[in-house]
Amino acid sequence: MEAAFEAEGGVTALFGRSGSGKTTLINVVGGLLRPERGRVVLDGEMLVDTEARRFVPPHRRRIGYVFQESRLFPHLDVRANLLFGRRLARGTDGISFDDVVDLLGIVPLLARHAAGLSGGERQRVAIGRALLARPRLLLMDEPLAALDVARKAEILPFLERLRDLGIPILYVSHALSEVGRLADRIVVMEDGHVAAAGPVDEVSARLDVAALRSAREAGAILTARVEAHDPGFALTQVVTEAGPLYVPLLERPVGASLRILVSARDVTLSLYPPKGTSALNVLAGHVAEMGAEVAGDPTMEVRLVCGGASLVVRLTRRSLAEMDLHPGTSVYAAVKSVALLD
Amino acid sequence: MEAAFEAEGGVTALFGRSGSGKTTLINVVGGLLRPERGRVVLDGEMLVDTEARRFVPPHRRRIGYVFQESRLFPHLDVRANLLFGRRLARGTDGISFDDVVDLLGIVPLLARHAAGLSGGERQRVAIGRALLARPRLLLMDEPLAALDVARKAEILPFLERLRDLGIPILYVSHALSEVGRLADRIVVMEDGHVAAAGPVDEVSARLDVAALRSAREAGAILTARVEAHDPGFALTQVVTEAGPLYVPLLERPVGASLRILVSARDVTLSLYPPKGTSALNVLAGHVAEMGAEVAGDPTMEVRLVCGGASLVVRLTRRSLAEMDLHPGTSVYAAVKSVALLD
């Protein structure tokens, strides 16, 4: 297994197919596996350096870990599980206990024993437990896979807040949409090595990363700035390099910056400006790059340039032919605003 | 906990938020929990009847179970895990070992021990193990949650084949899209009781089921019939009661019937027939029902009637206002064909 990448604060998303080595990689970062060769550096501190025979044991790393299989302590109730790391971490900063249990919706579970929880409940407790230990870095291995979409939507903004508090996160997920607005950087793994790594808007708009393509979740991630709020319709207008967009009402001050995912499949192209449609957001641009044609796959990806940003669009080859798209063709991209914050 | 529903063959999807009682319910069906009161009937055979004090033990039920936490046998290698139930089940019918391991992509793992597998690998082996025991009914508790989208897309058609072979499936999932084309019936759980149950097209188009709404995955499921194939563009044309649609090429004979999901968020409405757009599928219809307005939520759902079928559309309240939609308004619904089989 080979992997070299850097992540400077913020959220780094780790993508890759089942068995591609994501868990193995974060185990190395967390200190649960000793790499044969390699170095791990956090905040300038050398955690692992096989050449210098340095290996900081996990308990001195202050790296929180939300495991794929939750690993709650069966001998403790939920409250004691949550407080396990809290007591060990010195200091009083960080997120409060009440905030965490409120947000994760586990207040009614506090006195329960770990064994009786449902799959999703276990995972939420595990997230809370890792957060409360005041980690310097948070490793999350598919933390939301067992959760329903609504619960996911509740927890994601919370993770966003963590990122804004300055806790870097290394986040394993199969769903680009899940980390779209969260991640600053993306690392894509394939067969134990890094296939692509870089800033999220760069990597996510790449048409050549098979793992992203096969994820059917390809999309572009845009940096946006809050422009105005419209509480009546519960919308917020943001400005991106690609143009202005409406998104569901945000609790952010005007001027705040954020990231949004525009999924390739949520964009409809047309040659003429659409009229009288339910698509609130229409961006003008031109085709910049055509993806590869895959036998048996009716779809293709196209990269647009709208203003100063790229958008990825997935459409059928048939539409492509009917619209006669080529690099340079001017198009209008209609984006359903509801898709922005999925 | 209270639950009453019927499922006659085919796939029944079990929806509901984390902790709503999905696992508990299928544990009762599988015989791992004894209900305080109630009856469970399979193929006309009374499995549980608390009044008659009848309780068929799990090993005599021939009900396969893919657990939320895989539960592989740690003392056996992957092959022996897979063959565990195979040896016990009499007869030679059913899916072949080679087919199963091929499809699940676990051939390279056969000689490995269960403990070394990645999360997704474990889950795939667990699916294979349950299938190979030749069950009369298959219980699947979020079997695909740990898998990447590409792997999901590979396994879903396989489950479809199982359904067509006549093995009924009770399928727990958080993702409507996942079971959209699979499920015949939907049971929605809320706080331990059944909130809605019925044929998939009926339930999925209901605007009043909070669990579906909050799932942000609402949509309508249409019954379709294969009309023609277009291998050049890798598309198949199907006919639904709502009108003709293009979907990715299907390996089904002309005339075969199937189900497709039209997600509420994948439909764009316009007042005029769209022109020069990448949306292949445009259906004409009229607004039939307006969903409830939820404070703070910029979106609303609208039910259309197109031909003889219903479609659910989610759009912003602002678009609604701009387009001045009312029950009875004639509209055109543009559906991106790529969304159909996701």
Next chain:
Amino acid sequence: MTDWLTPDEWAALRLSLLVAATGTLASLPPGIGIAYLLARRRFWGKSMLDMVVHLPLVLPPVVTGYLLLLGFGRRGLFGAWLAEIGIVFSFRWTGAALACAVMGFPLLVRALRLSIEAVDRRLEQAAATLGANPLQVFVRVTLPLILPGVIAGMVLAFAKAMGEFGATITFVSNIPGETQTLPSAIYTLTQIPGGEAGAMRLTLISIIVSMAALLMSELLARGVARRLAA
């Protein structure tokens, strides 16, 4: 070899091995059964059964031997009855094996019970959904998972059998070639002025035998552990 052991001592060594191995193996099936009952079932008289199993540990071995004599002697409660179907314990090596089995029983059962209690019952449930009946579940899932406990219990019982003499000598006496096991021989030597050297020699042999058994069990256990964890 034969130089440093008298024929009687050779016989004692051979007999000890036979007795310890027989006693240990014979007590395994009932040991597993009782450990399973104690670990998994609730029934009337469970505490009683638990107590009876522990009794040989609590009682001075001589008392256990005495009780065995009362029960399984020629005129004993069960002994008389068993004799009719041809099973005789008194003054036979089989009696020594019985004594060792009884003395080692609490150790065996505890180890097994502890292991059974540690088995993840969700795996047994999974086996049931795959069509395994309770017996098949036990043989194909529970038993392989408790192998470390089986090995540990057998080591304890075997070691105990190699050292047991109080109950043995009281029950079946000390007949060279018939019931004189290694520990009986050692005990006798400690009772004779100047017998220390002989006692120490036999003790060493007994240690070597047990050491070999222990090493073998550790190797076995390591193999099992690797299978379970790797």
Next chain:
Amino acid sequence: MTDWLTPDEWAALRLSLLVAATGTLASLPPGIGIAYLLARRRFWGKSMLDMVVHLPLVLPPVVTGYLLLLGFGRRGLFGAWLAEIGIVFSFRWTGAALACAVMGFPLLVRALRLSIEAVDRRLEQAAATLGANPLQVFVRVTLPLILPGVIAGMVLAFAKAMGEFGATITFVSNIPGETQTLPSAIYTLTQIPGGEAGAMRLTLISIIVSMAALLMSELLARGVARRLAA
């Protein structure tokens, strides 16, 4: 009460309880330490340590007692040295407790080791990522998880201590009020004409005491199991 026990027998009962409790409790910390080493670490001499721990099981108790006498007697190797720092075992109740601790040690260690081996190490890893150092991991995760093993081991050791006399009588003799435990008293009674009735009476008392300890341990274990599984 006092009617059916002579003062000497009362003293023996009190002493047995003291000796068994002390021996069991005192052997717990080293027992846990050694079980942990044997279960988790690989080191040179591990087999040797394993063997030494099992020795009291393999050796006839009389031999163990004799070795204790040689080692920890007033003139013994360690005995003489320990006496200088004020620790005297020979012919004191402390010696009886030492004998019981030694005899019960293999049983205790095995139970603990079996439990430690069954602990899911991924839980310990999880504790480490939460900032727990190895000692904290052990105290807050491993130890609570092996409580069933701790209880089982202590019951075995206690029961053994209640029945042990071979090593005790050989090491510290059979002095009423000083080193005469219940099993020694029982043994003595079996050695004299007409002593059977007395022996049976004392045996019953010993059974009742052990029964109480066993029941208590079962209740404790059930509580622990409920905490672990419910």
Next chain:
Amino acid sequence: AEAPTVFAAASLKNALDDIAGSYAKEGKPAPKVSYAASNTLAKQIEQGAPADLFFSADLDWMDYLAKKDLIQPDTRVSLLANSIVLIAPKDSKAEVKMGPGLDLTAALGTGKLAMGNVEAVPAGKYGKSALEKLGGWAGVKDRIAQAESVRAALLLVSRGEAPLGIVYATDAAADANVKIVATFPAESHPAIVYPVAITKDSRNPDASALLAYLRGPTAKAAFEKQGFTVLNRSATAAQ
């Protein structure tokens, strides 16, 4: 004064408990008696056990200590004598002609002869030499069930496991389930003697008073009640 400690052979328990009781009634400090096998006690004394008196069941272990200079030779007394008898279960029809040419094979049938261990247990050693002297040893030497103590041998006969056994007269008298078939002539085996002595390390001034009491009339009655013959013979050395 501190009560003296007596290390005594287990078979003396009944008698010594009686004697200790009456000794205490006379206002003397009641002795503490540690009962165990003679060899165990001898080795403990060798290792510095706090014994004031050693009361052995045979001469060998007293000699063992005497050779190591661990007893006060001038205090040594051969206090008691016993005899060994041939016993059978009480319903037995066995008859044996005691005397030279003794043959037990017929009476034994297919059964075993229960004895104390013929090398270690005193009663076993005496029994063996008597059988040798009377000529019956060769016939039975492979048919002996050697018990760990004379009590265990008695038990084997009492339970009907063995048709014949050799035990002390004192033991046989106390068990209703056995009957004495014959008594071995005193000259057929070394004298069965229970010697007592004060240990070398004894610092207890009451030790000699207790020893004197053991040789006195009250003690004599108690010993005789248990079937012992009181010799009360001073002996300086062993042969």
